[in-house]
């Protein structure tokens with residue numbers, strides 16, 4: 001039996017009980033638990049990409065997971081360029097995906 005299959009009451013670490021929370025992502029409610037980063041909530045709900053690149057519109061999500069690469073940028077409660085891997089999710093957060101066209105491109109006009 002792998003560690004992931006260990007029943008919670010038999011876990012020798014005895015993790016504290018979790019408190020669920022919900023955030024809104026592009027208009028949909030997404031569930032997570034207190035203490036998770038926004039990236040953790042997104043990944044836990046199966047959302048793997050939430051930003052697109054300026055050139056080519058390629059999907060991006062978590063790359064480094066430690067706040068270095070800035071691949072995971074989202075808009076949180078109206079504040080742009082928040083690193084989803086570094087921002088702890090708070091119940092009721094309103095998150096939207098981000099796409100930044102290059103200045104001077106047809107998209108930015």
Ligand code: FES
Pocket residue numbers: 061062063064065066067068069070071072073083084085086
């Ligand atoms: S995943 Fe690299 S900064 Fe968030």
